[in-house]
Amino acid sequence: MILDLDIGNTLSKWRLKDADSSEIRSRGAVWTREEWRPGADIPDLDVVEAVRISSVARKAVLQETVGLLRRRVGTVHVARSTHEALGVSNGYEEPGKLxxxxxxxxxxxxxxxxxxxxxxxxxxxxxxxxxxxxxxxxxxxxxxxxxxxxxxxxxxxxxxxxxxxxxxxxxxxxxxxxxxxxxxxxxxxxxxxxxxxxxxxxxxxxxxxxxxxxxxxxxxxxxxxxxxxxxxxxxxxxxxxxxxxxxxxxxxxxxxxxxxxxxxxxxxxxxxxxxxxxx
Ligand SMILES: Nc1ncnc2c1ncn2[C@@H]1O[C@H](COP(=O)(O)OP(=O)(O)O)[C@@H](O)[C@H]1O
Ligand SMILES: CC(C)(COP(=O)(O)O)[C@@H](O)C(=O)NCCC(=O)O
Ligand SMILES: [K+]
Known part of the structure; x- marks a missing residue:
């Protein structure tokens, strides 16, 4: 299973995607808080082989989340705003700030x-x-x-x-x-x-x-x-x-x-x- 995470200022959204069939198996959302810990309202990490994260929450929230996930999951990808990607050039003077x-x-x-x-x-x-x-x-x-x-x-x-x-x-x-x-x-x-x-x-x-x-x-x-x-x-x-x-x-x-x-x-x-x- 692939765990996709979209951490916004209000809600942290997640979905589990089947890596073989590409089907979305489940999804949910929790309030974006100080910490993101396993509990009743987040997916079972035992079935997850890779994680992809987009986060605009405070740096500490992302660090905490990534730290926790790296201990449990083999592959953790964290998205960043870059100067260029996939044929798109970032319009910001400082691309990383977008x-x-x-x-x-x-x-x-x-x-x-x-x-x-x-x-x-x-x-x-x-x-x-x-x-x-x-x-x-x-x-x-x-x-x-x-x-x-x-x-x-x-x-x-x-x-x-x-x-x-x-x-x-x-x-x-x-x-x-x-x-x-x-x-x-x-x-x-x-x-x-x-x-x-x-x-x-x-x-x-x-x-x-x-x-x-x-x-x-x-x-x-x-x-x-x-x-x-x-x-x-x-x-x-x-x-x-x-x-x-x-x-x-x-x-x-x-x-x-x-x-x-x-x-x-x-x-x-x-x-x-x-x-x-x-x-
Ligand atoms: N069930 C819900 N719980 C919380 N916010 C909701 C809900 N449904 C709609 N909203 C609206 O969606 C906004 C959060 O949207 P979302 O795209 O998740 O934001 P963010 O990415 O900034 O966390 C809230 O500010 C609210 O206006
Ligand atoms: C503008 C935003 C706050 C929107 O975040 P969201 O409403 O999705 O939580 C977020 O994209 C952000 O923190 N941007 C950094 C500043 C910028 O894009 O210029
Ligand atoms: K937004």
């Missing part, structure tokens, strides 16, 4: 779709661009839905946005504090992603396929106007591409990859942008 989850998403997106706009809706919402040809431009970081809500301190932190609500509902003016907050932060997040996408496609003169991942991907997706696909395993896709271990991975097939969305024509993106500038 969050490795963003780098994994960009690499997976590029492998799947060529140029892409990779959006990760987690603790933060990050939007990264890779052009056809592999130039990563850099990206944008805004607070995620939960962080935005918590920063307001209006006593609404425990009332989450219902992930099954329709976007139209979530974009209406709120008539109670909790609604005003939820609709406000939702509007802020989706407007930002829509605008960033159109601005960058316009500047670069290319309509890129958009891919969404992260804990809030589904709800953010409802408010995104351009064609896009949700890919829950996008960060894992980057790990598969960087450290291929199964036959399917070596052949470049990333598990759970969606169909590549066809972007709308550039004229439409420009018209939407021109319209939003008038407002």
């Amino acid at each position: 969050g490795v989850d963003r780098w994994m998403g960009a690499l997976a997106g590029y492998q799947l779709a060529g140029g892409c706009c990779a959006v990760d809706c987690g603790s933060a919402i990050t939007v990264d661009f890779v052009l056809p040809g592999g130039r990563h431009l850099g990206g944008y970081i805004i607070p995620g839905l939960r962080l935005m809500k918590e920063s307001l301190k209006l006593g609404t932190r425990n009332v989450a946005i219902d992930p099954d609500s329709e976007a139209e509902e979530l974009l209406e003016p709120g008539r109670r504090t909790v609604e005003a907050v939820n609709h406000g932060i939702y509007m802020a997040a989706v407007s930002a992603v829509n605008r960033i996408y159109s601005e960058v496609c316009d500047q670069q003169d290319v309509a890129l396929p958009m891919l969404l991942t992260g804990g809030d991907a589904r709800v953010v997706s409802r408010g995104i106007q351009v064609p896009h696909a949700v890919w829950p395993d996008m960060v894992y896709g980057g790990l598969e591409a960087c450290f291929p271990l199964t036959a399917a991975e070596r052949a470049g097939r990333l598990s759970g990859a969606p169909r590549v969305p066809s972007p709308v024509a550039m004229e439409k993106i420009r018209a939407a942008l021109a319209f939003s500038m008038l407002l």
Whole structure:
């Protein structure tokens, strides 16, 4: 079994993948804490022959996790943001400073779709661009839905946005504090992603396929106007591409990859942008 780990600022996600059949056998998530120790809520390490890790948590969390895993598992791969990988050149002045989850998403997106706009809706919402040809431009970081809500301190932190609500509902003016907050932060997040996408496609003169991942991907997706696909395993896709271990991975097939969305024509993106500038 292969254990893939995606340690985010809020949640540490894991999945067990069968190395022979490439099937995902189980998955789970635990809060990202000081330490990551075996317990009821994490997988049985006895069946694991290799681990792949993407972590943006504090250095000590990663060190502790890697230390623990190396004592139990033969192969431990830790992903790093590099200057170049798999045909993608990192747009950061200091490539190592780019969050490795963003780098994994960009690499997976590029492998799947060529140029892409990779959006990760987690603790933060990050939007990264890779052009056809592999130039990563850099990206944008805004607070995620939960962080935005918590920063307001209006006593609404425990009332989450219902992930099954329709976007139209979530974009209406709120008539109670909790609604005003939820609709406000939702509007802020989706407007930002829509605008960033159109601005960058316009500047670069290319309509890129958009891919969404992260804990809030589904709800953010409802408010995104351009064609896009949700890919829950996008960060894992980057790990598969960087450290291929199964036959399917070596052949470049990333598990759970969606169909590549066809972007709308550039004229439409420009018209939407021109319209939003008038407002
Ligand atoms: N069951 C859940 N538990 C915690 N957060 C959730 C859950 N479902 C959705 N979320 C949302 O997902 C975010 C965490 O998403 P995730 O992509 O795992 O973040 P990170 O990678 O930063 O840890 C939370 O901030 C919250 O808004
Ligand atoms: C921007 C992030 C906090 C997003 O992390 P997440 O929301 O997935 O937990 C993470 O990618 C990070 O710590 N990045 C380092 C700073 C940078 O990318 O510029
Ligand atoms: K994120």
